[in-house]
Amino acid sequence: MTNQELADLIFPNITKTVEDYELMYPKRVLPEGAKVVRFAPSPTGFMHIGNMMSATINYCLAKSSNGVFFLRNEDTDQKRSVEGSVDFIYHTLDYYHIMPDEYEYNGEVVGSYGPYIQSKRIEIYHTFIKYLISIGRAYPCFLTSAELEEIRAYQSKSKRRIGIYGRYAKFRDVPNEELAQRIKNGEKFVIRFRSEGDFNKKFIFEDLTKGKIEMPQNDIDVPIMKSENLLPTYHFAHVIDDHLMRTTHVVRGEEWMSSVPLHFELFAAFGFKMPKYIHTSLILKKDGDTIRKISKRKDPEALMFFYEEKGYPYLAVIDAVLTIANSNFEEWRTNHPDTPFYCFPFSPKKMSSSGALFDLDKLDNISKNIIAKMPAETLYEEYLEWAKKYDEHVYNLITNHKDDTISFLNIERTCKKPRKDYENYSSIYHKTWYIYDEEWDKEEITYDFGKITDKDEIKKIMREYLNNYYNESDTEEVWFNKIKELCDKLNYCSDMKKYKEKPAAYKGNVADFTTIMRVVLTTSSMTPNLYDIMKILGRDRMQHRFEIFLKKY
């Protein structure tokens, strides 16, 4: 019985050939140097920070080279598939502005190299597997899981290499007639690749980030098709898909490094050109004294949902991820503050080869800078959109007080060195709540006075100021001069230098004095510019807040 006959027996309905597919998916016509890259997650849960890094790198690679970035859904393991994860992945890519050029989503196919869902490509895989069988490079294997376990136990006990290779590949050299008979009997089988590698010989390849790597050749007959759903394993799907989709650069986690010799052999069996590999290091997490791989379960910040819920601007997360991915990103960013992130010339060589800790402090810093640069109206819109999804109370508040919110957010924002108060949208409320009148009805309100706590003194100052000094139309300079005037009149020192010379001569200084007004009006001793706050509040609301204070005390 010939190999071809065996192949026909296993795949009787496959009529297309490898050549047919080569013609269907011709080489892409792209400008010189254009990179074709892909983001190929398996739909097993949520989007992970590691996925995010990979997607972002891919996006940069494609955009900066006028190439193509496509999304491929690797759903060959149906047991692990989780409902809704495709939606989440799609949503996340959209949220972070790293949308693929080609994808398949909700029945819509964009791009001519699809299907982009592996389970829909089964006929393609079968065609290529059939070809491999017909040339003797693949064979059905009937080893049961119990037998496999036995082999593994034996190998491990006798300190041999684990795997199906050499004499452990029991069905490798069984005559086709016997294989055919077992198939006719209905026995379950997987298709294994027939390796021709030699473990004692070296295989050298160049990883774009790690450099030259020398490994033993692959000699294991790995399964390329599973017995249950007849879907290919990752290794086989990778080779076929990335060849037919004409991928030029494969960005994937370091955990794949050790299977490169296998992939190489698979590509070579078809005579395909191998793509270039960029193996990215893992993102780690410090857990007490130990450093470990970041975990979806233990670390909330591992999941992309975390950042969205906290309200980090998408660009902050992207920049933080790129900072980790490429050591020269920060320098590039300071030199190109307003250039879109995807113009960054990502260099695999400059990628750290050891795992990095994702630093939330750094993220905060990046985020503060980004938020500080937004015009107040833009920030308001972003804030509103975030609140709509995650905080109904805030949403109602800022919808009803749009003008005050924008005015407040605009304090010290239009100058060259704007304030950096907020690292994300969820932190804004805690620093702005006091401008909204309805928030003052709450019982819990407490005043955070500083040095001066004497109620009568506070009352006296406030009365005097509101009745005889405050004028809504004053400029900031006039406003402050008046404060100083009252300050001196009530024996608080308006000159900080003078005060420092002999503090005992005064009841306090201007800072103490303004703190009183600040606290009565906001409850907090730490706020942005008081002049601007008074301007937003206006005389009546100031008066009202003073009355609230009188009631509370």
Added chain:
RNA sequence: GGCUCGUUGGUGAAAUGGUUAACACAUUGCCCUCUCAAGGCAACAUUCACGGGUUCAAAUCCCGUACGAGUCACCA
């Protein structure tokens, strides 16, 4: 256990054989200042996991050790 990769401060890291080991974040201090935020200035690795070697010279090259990580599935 086999194979592979890695190890520079609290964090991300630069340096690719040559003066005092960049820079950014964090922390601390000072200055500025109506508080805060910012900004300015400073401090923070007697030294590059450890041991040996090559060299006039090593964080950088070589060897060994330790430690960490990845992988060795009909999971990706």
